[in-house]
Amino acid sequence: MKFGKIIGRVVSTQKVESFEGLKLVLVQPLNEKLDPAGDAIVAVDTLQSDIGQIIYYETSKEASRIIEKEMNPCDAAVMGIVDDINLTSRK
Amino acid sequence: MRLGKVIGTVVSSTKAKGYESRKILVIQPVNPKGSFTGTSFLAIDAVQAGVDDLVLCIEEGNSARQVIRDADAFTVKTVVAAIVDEISS
Numbered sequence: 047m048k049f050g051k052i053i054g055r056v057v058s059t060q061k062v063e064s065f066e067g068l069k070l071v072l073v074q075p076l077n078e079k080l081d082p083a084g085d086a087i088v089a090v091d092t093l094q095s096d097i098g099q100i101i102y103y104e105t106s107k108e109a110s111r112i113i114e115k116e117m118n119p120c121d122a123a124v125m126g127i128v129d130d131i132n133l134t135s136r137k
Numbered sequence: 138m139r140l141g142k143v144i145g146t147v148v149s150s151t152k153a154k155g156y157e158s159r160k161i162l163v164i165q166p167v168n169p170k171g172s173f174t175g176t177s178f179l180a181i182d183a184v185q186a187g188v189d190d191l192v193l194c195i196e197e198g199n200s201a202r203q204v205i206r207d208a209d210a211f212t213v214k215t216v217v218a219a220i221v222d223e224i225s226s
Contacts, residue, residue, distance in 0.1 A: 047179040047215045078145060078163045078177040093151050102147065102161070102179050108198040108214040112153055125212060126152040126161070133145035133163065134188050 047104045047125065048083075049076040052095050056088050064117040071095060071124065073103055078133060089122035100128040138193045138218065141166050143186050147179060155210035162186060162217060164194055169224050180215045181205065193219040 054072035058065070071091040077083040080100065089103050092112050101124045103109070109123035145163035160182040166175040171191070180194045183204045195201060198214040205213050 047181075048176075049179065078165070083176050093153065102149070104212060104214050106198065106214060108201070108212045111211045123153075123212070126147075126149040126156055128147055128149050130148040131145055131163065132148070132188075 047102055049078065049080065049128065049131075050074060050087075050089070050101050050103050050124075051076055051080070052091075052097050052099050052101060052124075053086065054097065062119060064113075064115065064119055068113065068120075069094075073101070073122070073124070076100070078131065080131075087122050089124050090120045091124045093124050093127055095124055095127050100131075102126050102128060138195055139164075139166055140169065140221070140224075141178075141180075141192055141194050142171070142173075143188050143190045143192055143217075144177065145188065153212050155205075155207060155212050156181065159205075159210075162192075164192065164217070167191070169226055178215065180217045181210075181213050182217045184217055184220055186217045186220050191221040191224075192217045193221060 050073035056070035141164035147161040
């Protein structure tokens with residue numbers, strides 16, 4: 047599970063049927079200092095996150111389970127919106 | 138499993154089902170000598186691990202659910218499964 051920043055929305059009309067009604071967000075993975083760490087991905091968002099917000103996302107099968115439907119193809123999903131991060135001083 | 142050091146905690150009130158009332162820890166992977174390696178990640182605490190603890194993390198859903206043992210936690214994949222006292226090599 048990683049930190050990410052919502053940097054955009056993804057709109058698609060021609061897609062697999064099970065994506066119908068799903069909100070897709072563009073996420074820039076971040077490290078704990080909130081610096082970019084890796085390429086942007088697209089995740090399903092069921093928590094109404096907004097652009098610019100810091101979130102955390104999970105990948106693989108568990109991500110798809112946030113869509114509580116029979117058919118839920120998805121491999122990344124927002125699992126929470128970050129209010130605060132408390133880091134130890136030394137790294 | 139991966140060796141990691143707990144370097145922080147995450148506060149968030151808006152969460153997916155199964156993540157509520159669970160501590161979310163920031164984990165920095167470390168090599169057996171304890172020096173930092175790779176990129177940090179997040180894990181759900183299952184053993185009351187605290188900041189600066191050396192821990193073992195599992196990043197696999199089936200194991201995560203056995204560790205968390207909560208029917209709602211079906212979206213959890215990354216968990217802290219143990220606090221490491223010592224590594225001898």
